[in-house]
Amino acid sequence: MAKKIAAKDRNVTIDDIAKAANVGTATVSRALNHPELLRKDTREAVLRVVHELGYIRSGAAMALASNQTFTVGAIIPTFNNAIFAASIAGFENELSRENYTLLVTVSNFDPEQEIKQLRKLLERGIDAILLIGLDHSEQVFDLLERSRCCVVSIFGSSKQSRIPCIGFDNPKASEAIVAHLVSLEHQHIGMISGITDGNDRARDRKNGVISALQTHGLNHDPSLFIEKHYSHSQGRQALRTLLDQPTPPSAVICGNDVLAMGALFEANSQNIQVPQQLSITGFDNLPITEHLRPSLTTIDVPSEKMGIEAAKSIIENLRSGTTIQSKLLKADLLIRETTGKAAP
Amino acid sequence: MAKKIAAKDRNVTIDDIAKAANVGTATVSRALNHPELLRKDTREAVLRVVHELGYIRSGAAMALASNQTFTVGAIIPTFNNAIFAASIAGFENELSRENYTLLVTVSNFDPEQEIKQLRKLLERGIDAILLIGLDHSEQVFDLLERSRCCVVSIFGSSKQSRIPCIGFDNPKASEAIVAHLVSLEHQHIGMISGITDGNDRARDRKNGVISALQTHGLNHDPSLFIEKHYSHSQGRQALRTLLDQPTPPSAVICGNDVLAMGALFEANSQNIQVPQQLSITGFDNLPITEHLRPSLTTIDVPSEKMGIEAAKSIIENLRSGTTIQSKLLKADLLIRETTGKAAP
DNA sequence: GTCGATAATGAAAGCGCTTTCATTTTTGTG
DNA sequence: CACAAAAATGAAAGCGCTTTCATTATCGAC
Known part of the structure; x- marks a missing residue:
């Protein structure tokens, strides 16, 4: 032949x-x-x-000979959340403008998987890496340090972070929500939080609410604080539980927009008037939330901007070795239609 | 020092x-x-x-010496669409189970960018690649052929495709929608389609509707067919245009769920009763659509399954050289609450 | 023209692995 | 205990680039 x-x-x-x-x-x-x-x-x-x-x-040969890959990695918790999508989109846009390629990988909120993915990324050879939040296992920091790989974290807000972080003040945002609800005379406030274990953002948001409640002299009733995975159905379910309480809340703060939408859907289902009978707040300002009926009061999180800023810092670092400065972007309360005066 | x-x-x-x-x-x-x-x-x-x-x-050294990277690439149109997210999630899960890493890249619906990204991926060294749909520039096929890289496409439905493709029958799904609407006595049917230029899925869906209309002896009124980019606001805007027509449609078929949600939001805004005054259908069955009020009639697209099947085929090909067989999965009509009898 | 300075180019030494092939060690058998 | 066969191991040759360093071509000034 x-x-x-x-x-x-x-x-x-x-x-x-x-x-x-x-x-x-x-x-x-x-x-x-x-x-x-x-x-x-x-x-x-x-x-x-x-x-x-x-x-x-041959990228392999180039990488081997020059010891750089023009590749940047990112480990996100999940693909199924529009909020990360926006950040990643911004990140990748900015990177590709400078001819870097983005390698996205998913941890599924699992620390073990995160380690595994990081290890793979480092093996593969990356010039820098993007992480979400600040809760990472010791091994992650270890690997990062040993490989001397340029790192940036987004979405977090801790000041004493071990890695540079471009985020916003989660607790402060929570406080703004509470202040808003208090100004509407809500006394009995519940929360549907994300799972806080291993998730600093969820924890910061929850703790922010709790401490703000105390600041305003309100009682923090643990039975009104539920943790759920981020999904519409979990949000619905959580609201059901909350409404079953002896004294149900007049306002429910949700750990993110997906949970908030779930709660809103459930309220709709049960013919509970929002905000007349129940106020609901979200977190993230997903594009869809402004179109909901009623539109969702939420925190306008700078998701795309974090991605862009992270990419810029990384590129600058890679080019000229400048150490990356942490940045705190703002995240303002967006008052829309799901919050109103507490029912008397 | x-x-x-x-x-x-x-x-x-x-x-x-x-x-x-x-x-x-x-x-x-x-x-x-x-x-x-x-x-x-x-x-x-x-x-x-x-x-x-x-x-x-050192992955670079490994790749150079062994001529394989255990990396699979994917070029998707955008990160901002939950439908691709689901496919990619399935794809990546299946791949990582076999220790392959996924490299995701975005074309922003731009053929030039797609070529550029493909080129980068090939340079970087990938063992296989996932593409969305079947509309690709000649250069893409060229590069693919020359590099002898294993390829799979998902979401498409063309039989005489140049690359193996794991998808579903888009036109057939459109026909099911039309048949459903006809059975509800709709005579005046409009469509908010995605941009068909360079997008075979959008085109297939649109053409499927048009030909089904003819099959059922209905008139295809071009002024009732609008093409829009996939976003809530574009969907809203399109519905506004449609309702401004001399004889507005009694049912609107949307090219995907995002457009359909937009249309639904607009209808809500204008206090138009769905489905009593207007029927709306979507395409994709995004998780949120079942929670909407009214819940969205749509096509249950096997997005995750396509990703999983694609990954399986790729892995098998990489392992044993089996050529990849195209597969047609099913995508059924999901009748929910946004469709009803045509107003008399 | 000539000469030194400068620009342009090529030869070859890696980069850190995999893999072949030869060599050494271990095993099983009579 | 000897010996062939099988198993385990190591030396070294690439894989396809980048980059240094030496060499050659080009240029400008006298």
Whole structure:
């Protein structure tokens, strides 16, 4: 059986180009990476051959030789949350503008998986990595340190973080919500929080609420604080539980918009008037929330901006070695229609 | 300034391990990749050293030497659509089960960007790639062919596809919607379609509607067919336009759930009763749609399943070279509350 | 023209692995 | 206990680039 003529079963390499263009491999490499170092005619000749032969560089070889990959990794908890999607979209846009590629990976909120994924990313070779929040296992910090890989975390708000972090003040946002509800004369406030174990954002939001409650001289009733995974159905279920309490809350603060939407849907189902009979607040300001009926009062989290800023910092660090400064972006309360005066 | 003792500024390599364990590099490599080839004591000795020194392999070197990366790429149109999120989640889960890593990249619905991203992925070195749909520029097919990279496409439904494709029958789903609406006595049917240019899924869905209309002897009024980008606001806007027509439709078929939600929100805003005054259908069955009030009649697209099946096929191909068979999954009409009898 | 300075180029040494092939060790058998 | 066969191991040759360093070509000034 005749093999295809002239097409050895092997990719075109830099040597092929060099030979065809009658130059050294160093010149080919320069034509591709530092064109300004070459005389115009050589450069063009080389590039022409590159085109003709449909040459594709081997990233592996490049990475091995130069010790950089122009790849940045990211480990997010899940793909199923529009809020991370927005951050990642911003992050990736900014990176690709500078010709970096993004490698996204998912931990499913599982610390073990996070370690595994990080390990894989580091093996694969990345120039920097994006993490969500500040709760990470010791091994994560260990690996990061040992590999001297550039790191940034987003969504978190801790000041004494071990890694630079571009986020916003979660507790403060919670306080703004409580203050708003208090101004509407709510006394009996419940919360549907995300799972706080291993999730600093959820914890910060919950603790922010609790401490704000105390600031305003309100009672923190633990039976009115429920933790749920982020999903519409869990939100619905949680609201049902809350309404079954001996003295149900007049306002429910939700740990994110998905939970809040769940609560809102459940209220709709039960023909409970929002906000006349029940106030509900969210967290994140997902695009859909403004279209809901009633539209959701929530925190306008700078998700895309965090991604963009993180990418900018990383690129600057990679270019010039500047250490990355933590940044606190603002996240304002967005008062819409799901909050109103407490029923007397 | 004293350097850290013993910590040369260099990563631990396989040679360090070999030296420390007093074996050859081949043995270290085997301990990591083919442990069964080693005697128990050597294997354990090597692995112990690996642990002690916190050794992390260089993926670049591995890739270069073995010509495989255990990385699979994916190019999706956007991160901002839960439907792709579900597919990608399934895909990545299945891949990581077999120790492959997923590299996700975004084209923003732009053919040029798609080429660029593909090129980058191929440079980076991937063992396989996942594409969405079947509309791709010639260059994409070209690159794919030349690199002999394993490819799968999902979401498409064309039989004579140039690449294996695990999808469902978009036109058929459209027909089911039309049949349903016709059975509810709708005569005047409009559509808010996605942008069909360069998007075979959107086109298939739209053409499916048009041809079904004809099958049922209904008139296809082009002024009732609008193309919009997938977003809530575009959906709202489109419905406004549709309602401004001299004879507005009694039912609106939407190209996906996001557009449908937009339409539904707009109807809510204008106090138009759905489905009494207007029927609306979606496409995709996003998790949220069942919670809407009224809940959305839509097509239950097997998004996660496509991702899973694609991953399985890829893994099998990579393992044993089996050529990938196209698969047609089913996508059934889900009749919920946004469709009802046409107003007389 | 000539000469020193500068720009352009090429040869070759890695980068850190995998894998082949030869060599050594272990095992089983008579 | 000897010996062939099988199992375990190591030496070394790449994989396809980048980059240093030496060499050659080009240029400008006299």
